[in-house]
Amino acid sequence: MSQTPRTWTRRNVLASATAAGLATGLGPLAHAAAATKPNILWIMADDLGFADLSFTGQRAFKTPHIDSLGRDGLFLRQSYANSSVCSATRTGLITGRYQYRLRVGLEEPIGINGSLHVPPEHPTLPSQMRKAGYRTALVGKWHLGEGPGIGPLHSGYDHFYGIHTGGTDYFRHTKGSTPGSASPLMEGEMPSGDHGYLTDLLTTRALQQLDAAKAAKQPLFMSLHYTAPHWPWEGPEDEALTSKLINMQHPDGGNLDTYRRMVLALDASVGRVLAHLQKLGMAHNTIVIFTSDNGGERFSDTWPFIGAKTELLEGGIRVPFFLRWPARIKRGIRSEQVNISMDWMPTLLAAAGGAPDPAYPPDGVNLLDVITGAAPVKTRQLYWRYKANAQCALRDGDWKYLKLGKHEQLFNLAYDERERANFAQKEPQRFAAMKQAWADWNATMLPYPADSSSFGNNTVDRY
Numbered sequence: 001m002s003q004t005p006r007t008w009t010r011r012n013v014l015a016s017a018t019a020a021g022l023a024t025g026l027g028p029l030a031h032a033a034a035a036t037k038p039n040i041l042w043i044m045a046d047d048l049g050f051a052d053l054s055f056t057g058q059r060a061f062k063t064p065h066i067d068s069l070g071r072d073g074l075f076l077r078q079s080y081a082n083s084s085v086c087s088a089t090r091t092g093l094i095t096g097r098y099q100y101r102l103r104v105g106l107e108e109p110i111g112i113n114g115s116l117h118v119p120p121e122h123p124t125l126p127s128q129m130r131k132a133g134y135r136t137a138l139v140g141k142w143h144l145g146e147g148p149g150i151g152p153l154h155s156g157y158d159h160f161y162g163i164h165t166g167g168t169d170y171f172r173h174t175k176g177s178t179p180g181s182a183s184p185l186m187e188g189e190m191p192s193g194d195h196g197y198l199t200d201l202l203t204t205r206a207l208q209q210l211d212a213a214k215a216a217k218q219p220l221f222m223s224l225h226y227t228a229p230h231w232p233w234e235g236p237e238d239e240a241l242t243s244k245l246i247n248m249q250h251p252d253g254g255n256l257d258t259y260r261r262m263v264l265a266l267d268a269s270v271g272r273v274l275a276h277l278q279k280l281g282m283a284h285n286t287i288v289i290f291t292s293d294n295g296g297e298r299f300s301d302t303w304p305f306i307g308a309k310t311e312l313l314e315g316g317i318r319v320p321f322f323l324r325w326p327a328r329i330k331r332g333i334r335s336e337q338v339n340i341s342m343d344w345m346p347t348l349l350a351a352a353g354g355a356p357d358p359a360y361p362p363d364g365v366n367l368l369d370v371i372t373g374a375a376p377v378k379t380r381q382l383y384w385r386y387k388a389n390a391q392c393a394l395r396d397g398d399w400k401y402l403k404l405g406k407h408e409q410l411f412n413l414a415y416d417e418r419e420r421a422n423f424a425q426k427e428p429q430r431f432a433a434m435k436q437a438w439a440d441w442n443a444t445m446l447p448y449p450a451d452s453s454s455f456g457n458n459t460v461d462r463y
Contacts, residue, residue, distance in 0.1 A: 037133065037219040037352055038325065039286040042344075043273070044223070045266060046086065046141060046167075046230035048320065049296020051303040052263055056320050058301060061260050065271030066322070069290050073324030074371060075334040080395075081294045082341040084309055084316035084386055085109045085455060086166060086230075087143045089293045089341050094124045094144065094155070096345030096362030100385065100445035104145060108310075108387055108454040109166055117145020120154040123357035125345045127156030129221040132354030137209045138162060140202050140225030153189060157223075161187055161205045167227055170198045170234040172242045197236045199228045199262075203269035207276045214280050219352070224273070225293075228266040229300070235261030259299035285327040287351060289344070292319040304417050310456055312384050312393040312402060313419055328372050337370050338380040338395065347371070383441045387448045388456030394438040401434035410434065 051057035055067040055075070082092030082099055087109035091099035095118070099105025104116045118124070126136040137159040138152045145151070146164040153160055163173070165183040173185040185192040185201070194201055206224050213220035233254030234241050238261075241253065270290065277283040295316040296302050297309040307313020321339070323329065328351075342364035346356055350368040369375035384393040392403040398414040410424040410431045424431045448454075 036285060038327065039213065039220045039282055040129070040134075040222070040348055040352065041220075041273070041277075041286055041288045042223050042225075042348075043270060043288065043290045044140075044225045045290075045292045046225070046227050047294065047297045047300065047309055048229060048263070048266075048292035049300030049302045049308075050305060050315065050318050050320055051301040052229075052296060053320055055322075057303050060256070061264060063263065063267040065267045065274060066290055068274065069270075069288060069322035069324045072326075072331045073288070073322055073333070074329050076321040076323065076337060076339055076371075077334060078336050078338045079291065079319050079321030080317050080338070080340045080382060081292070081319050083108065083384070084294050084311055086141075086293045090142075090144055091118060092340070092342040092364075093344065094118065094126070095122060095360070096125065096342050096356055096364045097360070098342065098363045098383070098445060101363075103446065103449075106387075106446060106448050106452045108452070110143060110145065111453050115145070115147065117147065117150045118155055120149060122155075123360050124156040125348065126152075126221060126223070128345075128349055128354050128356060129352060130156055130158065132349065132352045133219060134221040134352065135159075135213050135216065135218045137220070137222045138225065139206045139209060139222065141166070141227050142225075151189065159188070159209065161185075161192070162202065162225065163227070167230050167232070168198065169232060169242050169245060170227075171196075171239045173198060197239075197265070199226060199265045199269050200236070202226060203272050206273055210273075210276055210280060210282065214282065221348075221352070226266055226269070229259055229262040231297075233258045233262070233299075236265050237261070254299060256299055283326065285325075287323065287325045287348070289321070289323050291321045295319065306418055306420075310386070310388060312386055312391045312404070314413070314417060317384065317393075323371060330373075335371070335377070337367065337377045338382065339367060340364065340380075340382050343367055381437075383438060385442060385445075387452060387454035392438055392442075394434050394441075396434060396437070399430065399434065401431065401438060408435070 053066055054062045055070045081089045083089040085108045087107060088099045088105050091102055091105035104118055107116055110116055130136050136157045138157045140162040142152050142162060142164050143166050163183040163185060168183045185194060209222055232245055235258050277286055295309050302308060302315030305314035305318055307315035309316055346362050346364050346366040347368050349355055350366050356362045370378060379397050382395045389405045394401040398412050400411045400413055402409045409422040410427055411419045412423060
């Protein structure tokens with residue numbers, strides 16, 4: 001581990017990219033074993049770019065509340081999403097497995113009217129948390145299928161307040177209120193009549209869940225999955241824009257200022273949640289994680305990386321990741337431990353005294369000893385694929401094999417994070433071995449059906 005500088009800039013984030021990871025021999029932590037199970041709060045933004053936070057390089061505005069999690073906890077700089085698009089990542093996160101093992105995970109993303117879903121019988125992070133004695137709640141975006149007998153309440157969550165699909169109007173999100181609205185705001189399995197800016201509504205409900213867990217004296221596992229800053233591009237003052245939306249989108253809408261206001265509203269909401277944890281006396285033994293479901297989109301900042309959502313370039317899969325747990329993790333720590341969404345099912349279960357279902361062994365790795373300083377950094381092999389533009393990627397240590405359409409490259413990320421220096425000709429044996437390793441792994445996964453969706457863009461075609 002190394003102490004995090006008090007102020008992160010683009011320069012020192014990039015300059016320290018190859019710094020040493022978690023160090024061993026820290027000695028016993030002051031709170032090596034918590035007296036009670038920790039509360040766990042997983043806060044996830046939607047389509048947030050790596051440098052959309054002032055802690056990680058944003059220069060146009062400040063995000064002090066989210067930054068505080070990095071300043072007061074652990075910054076895992078080499079964090080990846082399971083996919084470069086939302087529902088595929090959420091499949092990996094909730095199951096702890098490569099999404100390519102499940103039919104639903106082959107949708108990139110699940111369509112608005114799709115009937116595919118996470119099987120209710122499949123063990124999930126919330127279902128295993130419930131077995132470990134936790135109250136479980138999802139506040140926000142689900143996007144893992146809907147229908148009778150399907151949804152959050154059938155996959156391990158005791159409570160649900162949010163939307164089933166990929167997004168909705170930030171203001172008019174009641175059933176039938178807007179032509180083409182993708183998903184009404186739901187209270188359990190019934191439409192909610194709540195009105196207001198969606199980011200704020202989700203935050204208020206999260207505070208209520210904290211209150212309820214405190215009153216019940218029950219540990220809480222809560223997924224707080226914001227839709228911000230996913231389109232439609234609407235800040236808190238933009239309610240008038242709702243009348244201009246067509247199928248929840250406005251292709252001619254949005255700009256950097258609107259995006260800024262959406263991210264600032266998200267930051268303010270995170271501040272409300274953190275303040276309420278402190279007020280309730282729950283902050284010390286609560287694991288608070290903040291991250292994104294994939295890389296940034298249209299108006300986001302992914303510096304120092306290139307690429308964006310729907311691409312396996314670093315900008316499409318590298319995400320900000322902060323973890324604060326005062327009872328077990330010292331403040332101001334950074335780690336170069338490579339990790340991915342699906343790692344956090346076994347890791348958080350271990351922190352809660354639970355374990356994955358042995359009938360569904362996770363592909364993710366338990367990193368609890370690493371993040372608490374009891375074990376050194378682990379070398380990882382991580383695999384991705386993405387149907388649009390026939391994309392493939394393998395990260396093995398510092399090396400990354402990448403295929404974008406007809407183009408194949410080999411990068412050393414410790415040397416070149418912007419994926420410009422192609423080592424394929426200089427390291428032909430390594431290139432061939434990694435290409436074969438990806439093919440061998442891919443043979444163990446489900447093939448893409450011809451009719452599976454995969455949202456692409458034109459960037460790869462221009463690469």
